[in-house]
Amino acid sequence: MDASTLAFATTALLLVYGRYHEPWVIAVFGGAASALGSATQLALLRWILASGQPWMRRFAPSRERVESALRQYPSASFLALTVARATPLPDAPLKIVAATIGYPIALYGLATFLGSIPYYFVLALIGHKFEIPLWIVLAALGLVAAGVAFDLLRRNRRRAKS
Numbered sequence: 001m002d003a004s005t006l007a008f009a010t011t012a013l014l015l016v017y018g019r020y021h022e023p024w025v026i027a028v029f030g031g032a033a034s035a036l037g038s039a040t041q042l043a044l045l046r047w048i049l050a051s052g053q054p055w056m057r058r059f060a061p062s063r064e065r066v067e068s069a070l071r072q073y074p075s076a077s078f079l080a081l082t083v084a085r086a087t088p089l090p091d092a093p094l095k096i097v098a099a100t101i102g103y104p105i106a107l108y109g110l111a112t113f114l115g116s117i118p119y120y121f122v123l124a125l126i127g128h129k130f131e132i133p134l135w136i137v138l139a140a141l142g143l144v145a146a147g148v149a150f151d152l153l154r155r156n157r158r159r160a161k162s
Contacts (some may be wrong), residue, residue, distance in 0.1 A: 011088060012119055012137045018127020022073070026124035031116035034085070038095070039109035045099040075101065078111050085115025 010030075018026060081098070084091045091112075098108055126132075 007070040012141050014123035015127040015132050016134060016137055018124035019131050021124070023121050023124035023128050027117045027121035031113045034116040034120075035109040035113035038085075038112040039105050042095055042099055042103070042105055045095060046102070048075075048101050053136040071127060077159075078107065081108060081111035085112045086119045088119070125131050 014030065021090060076123050077098070081091070081094055097103075
């Protein structure tokens with residue numbers, strides 16, 4: 001379920017539940033859930049960008065710049081989406097670009113699915129081979145949350161000074 005929504009805890013869930021299921025099962029079904037969730041998010045993001053909300057303009061790159069880059073490297077977009085999904089790095093910037101240029105939702109879902117499979121498989125395999133205690137996973141999530149909170153506070157202080 002996490003992979004089909006905003007996927008905040010996907011990495012931790014893959015490590016924990018890897019011990020209960022075969023890694024390939026988690027990779028295939030998790031990848032499918034992730035692809036469906038990402039396709040849904042892309043459709044919603046497209047709708048929001050098309051609505052002309054002023055607060056969304058600052059996130060959207062200019063359509064001309066994106067289309068120019070894609071004309072120079074037409075296959076780079078699918079490959080970039082696939083590779084981005086195969087890493088723990090956030091894919092939100094690419095999702096915003098895909099929504100801005102009207103990237104095909106089915107192709108975006110396919111790239112997400114193909115990229116998720118190896119990433120999910122490796123994490124589920126680690127969870128399968130090494131039974132990581134839940135408290136370690138929760139502590140790691142807590143550290144990440146603390147890091148994000150610290151960064152937000154730091155940015156807000158910097159803005160307040162300017």
